[in-house]
Amino acid sequence: MPATTLDSQIFSDLFTTSEMRAIFSDETRVAFYLEIEAALARAEAGLGVIPQDAAREIVAKCRIETIDLAKLKEQTDRAGSPIIGLVAQIVAACADGHGEWAHWGATTQDITDTATVMQIRDALALVERDIDAIAAALKALAVKHRDLPMAGRSKLQQAVPITFGYKCATYLAAMQRHRERLREFKARVLVGEFGGAVGTLASLGKDGLKVQAALMKELKLGEPDITWHTLRDRFGEVGAFLALLTATCAKIATDVKLLMQTEVGEVREGFAAGRGTSSTMPQKRNPVSSPLIHTGASLVRHNANALLEAAVGDHERMTGPWEIEWIAIPEIFLLTSGVLRHTRELTEGLEVDAVQMLRNLALTKGLIVSEAVMMGLGPHLGRQHAHHLVADICREVVRSGVPLIELLTSNKEIAKVMSRAELEKLVDPANYVGVAGEMVDRVVAKEKP
Numbered sequence: 001m002p003a004t005t006l007d008s009q010i011f012s013d014l015f016t017t018s019e020m021r022a023i024f025s026d027e028t029r030v031a032f033y034l035e036i037e038a039a040l041a042r043a044e045a046g047l048g049v050i051p052q053d054a055a056r057e058i059v060a061k062c063r064i065e066t067i068d069l070a071k072l073k074e075q076t077d078r079a080g081s082p083i084i085g086l087v088a089q090i091v092a093a094c095a096d097g098h099g100e101w102a103h104w105g106a107t108t109q110d111i112t113d114t115a116t117v118m119q120i121r122d123a124l125a126l127v128e129r130d131i132d133a134i135a136a137a138l139k140a141l142a143v144k145h146r147d148l149p150m151a152g153r154s155k156l157q158q159a160v161p162i163t164f165g166y167k168c169a170t171y172l173a174a175m176q177r178h179r180e181r182l183r184e185f186k187a188r189v190l191v192g193e194f195g196g197a198v199g200t201l202a203s204l205g206k207d208g209l210k211v212q213a214a215l216m217k218e219l220k221l222g223e224p225d226i227t228w229h230t231l232r233d234r235f236g237e238v239g240a241f242l243a244l245l246t247a248t249c250a251k252i253a254t255d256v257k258l259l260m261q262t263e264v265g266e267v268r269e270g271f272a273a274g275r276g277t278s279s280t281m282p283q284k285r286n287p288v289s290s291p292l293i294h295t296g297a298s299l300v301r302h303n304a305n306a307l308l309e310a311a312v313g314d315h316e317r318m319t320g321p322w323e324i325e326w327i328a329i330p331e332i333f334l335l336t337s338g339v340l341r342h343t344r345e346l347t348e349g350l351e352v353d354a355v356q357m358l359r360n361l362a363l364t365k366g367l368i369v370s371e372a373v374m375m376g377l378g379p380h381l382g383r384q385h386a387h388h389l390v391a392d393i394c395r396e397v398v399r400s401g402v403p404l405i406e407l408l409t410s411n412k413e414i415a416k417v418m419s420r421a422e423l424e425k426l427v428d429p430a431n432y433v434g435v436a437g438e439m440v441d442r443v444v445a446k447e448k449p
Helices: 018-023 026-046 052-061 069-079 082-093 095-101 108-144 164-189 202-219 233-259 289-310 321-349 354-361 367-381 383-400 404-410 420-426 436-445
Strands: 149-154 157-163
Touching: 018 108, 018 321, 026 052, 026 069, 026 082, 026 108, 026 202, 052 082, 052 095, 069 082, 082 095, 082 108, 108 164, 108 233, 108 321, 108 436, 149 354, 157 164, 157 367, 157 436, 164 233, 164 436, 233 289, 233 321, 289 321, 367 383, 367 404, 367 420, 383 404, 404 420
Parallel strands: none
Antiparallel strands: 149 157
16 A cells, blocks of 8 residues: 555645656566666677577567566565566576576666666656746746836845846746756766676676677667766766756745735735635635645755765675665655646746736835935935935835835935936836846747747
8 A cells, every 4th residue: 555645645646746656666667677688688699699599588578567576576575676586587487498698797786777767767858848848937927027027025025126027037047057957967867887796797708898888779878988886976966956956946936935925915826726725714825836846845855965875885886875766766756746747837827916016016115216216316426425315214214104205305415416207217116127128038038939
């Protein structure tokens, strides 16, 4: 019976996806083991290392239907790894003793690591698809709200105006960097493993590297320059990448949670009947995707750290740290898939309240543009004096509740150098968003039309 949240019938689809679970299922993992064993037999037969008849028989029996998974579990419990039992079942299934040529020159870790690389390859294809979808949604938001002013916030307080399109474009730029990272590191990561007992391929003699090259060609994986049994930087890099990617998703989710607060109310997660309701408070419209993104991303980071622990192995075959990956890699990808799915839903369905953004810009009665006023007065009064003067007026706004524009126009020193019309331009938040629009355009231009 399912025991963890990630395989629970009730909870699993909150935190992961069926597509990613399928990649890391027992059936898919065993199918990859068999694919590698079949490819090895073909490669070795092609080089004359094993008989052609043996290779044909091995390939014919390297099918999931050949393997008794219940028996394989028992064999794995005894051996501590599934490969010994798997090879034993292949050997037993082959006619005329041909199975004795199975797994020729390989070791358990060769098959296990290469299968993991194949899982990572397929899993990264799903990740890349989701990055593209999130980027498309963020692009749409950035373009639509390019010039929509809102409060920029520093230390959780209103600072100076930005645009909502600018905010979304900052997220989009991060996704573009993640996409670039993913495409760049694939060549380093999608590399198979075939080294034999301690990596030297001694059991195959002069044919070792030829077999390795032929095997990787069969599997469409990169060929290693040297065996990496106890050098685990490839998997550590994958974990670090997914930790960074999901952290960006969690940053977006954090902003959305804060913007959804009753006192702010500038955006809302997409609505569906029953979504975000409370069991007791009828009025509630709680964030749903955002908390799940935050949770999943946090656990991805923990598992990424576990992969760094797994990188500290001993000698040429390690005693213990390797098995950390058997737990951490599937969990990282399963959690990442859930984070990305919720981020897609969040960005694709986000509701933006432009009217409330404008209301919130007016909350401080003009204080949010005090920097604009100070910079505008600086050439006339000197920056330092203008800063002190505007700061005094801002304190009076807070004390009296009189709007900033009124106190500015009534100040005799300011009135000598600037008209009310000029001051009104300075205190319009839409006039103080800098080059936000141009920045949005630069980021958006990198996306496909």
